[in-house]
Amino acid sequence: MPLLRFLLHLFLFIGALAAASVLxxxxxxxxxxxxxxxxxxxxxxxxxxxxxxxxxxxxxPT
Known part of the structure; x- marks a missing residue:
């Protein structure tokens, strides 16, 4: 379970870094x-x- 959480956080970090660099x-x-x-x-x-x-x-309101 800790390995899965680490991989999730790693992919989130890579995605955020890629989004910032594209911006x-x-x-x-x-x-x-x-x-x-x-x-x-x-x-x-x-x-x-x-x-x-x-x-x-x-x-x-409709």
Whole structure:
């Protein structure tokens, strides 16, 4: 059981480290290539607009 817990924590650590490195690399790429930064900002803006349209009204609880 301790071996299984150790392997679980090891995989969690490796996954967190990989996620952090991908985040840092994507930020560096966006700073290196400004059109990529513009595309990401535009995609986030479009997603927020779509989510705002799909969200039900606050006055209507259904």
């Amino acid at each position: 840092v690399l994507s930020i560096l790429l966006m700073l290196r290539f400004p059109p990529l930064l513009l595309a990401v900002v535009l995609a986030c803006w479009m997603l927020s607009r779509v989510l705002r349209l799909l969200r039900p009204d606050q006055g209507n």
